[in-house]
Amino acid sequence: MKGNRFRNLMPELPEVQTLAGELHRSLSGRRIASAAVRNELIFPPGGVEPIGTIAGRRVESVKRMGKFIRMNLAGETILWVHLGMTGQLLLRPGSAPALTHTHFVLTFDQLPQTLSFRDPRRFGRVALSSSRPEDFPAGVRRLGPEPWKVTSQSFVRLCRRRQARIKSLLLDQTFISGLGNIYADESLHRAGIRPLRRSCKVSRERLKKLLQAMKEVLEEAIRRGGSSIDDYRRLDGSRGGFQQFHRVYGRGGKHCLSCRSEIRTVKFSGRTSAFCPRCQH
DNA sequence: GAAGGCCTGGAA
């Protein structure tokens, strides 16, 4: 169980969705009193945006787009946050001392807490844009549809015309958005497809199964989303519901829960993939 | 479409 702290808080779509919901409930209607940048590296290349201009604006709603958190502010302004790998948005008492690796802090009128963005590895990003889609950050503009928005017919067609390895496609946010390394591996295992297989070589039947698996895995994780974050907070090192959820990810060398064969790992595109050589073809 | 870079903490 050791070494799983980062895994448990790794923000994939379900964690981002849970977080966006919590932020929405806590901050909607609140007026931003101040915005302080402590580290400019978290802003996209091209310079720090006039982040001070968000002070005085009211939070209208907080939503999720892909793995981005979208904070809609009054005055047709949007504050975007991408958590990267280790990013956290924390609502903490204003009197609490700043945590290490805190890059950005918001305060609100008549709210004793402050909203801090901290990110030890600095893969996360914060950006400001107008509410016009053409002004959205590039990563947002290029987002492909989420699995729920694609028909199985069109998913099959799009996969069959690409030469890429199927897992590369699943991780490509412009092709389909929402899956990270963990859920890509889990979906492929449920669908019985090896990560290295070329997408054009996968049968229509299996591709349909894959789309279904992606939706199921994400939905299941969203249902557990809040609890995975809770697990992280109260993690005592003995067990966590989060791990039980994974059938292949992080289980290289262990036995497959379906057939007891040894889970193998393979590396490509700088990513580790875990799969069962017997269940996946 | 593949590969490297970003970045840091933790494990080996």
Added chain:
DNA sequence: TTCCAGGCCTTC
């Protein structure tokens, strides 16, 4: 001391 984890961007 070295290696590894990961999403996204840039470069080849």
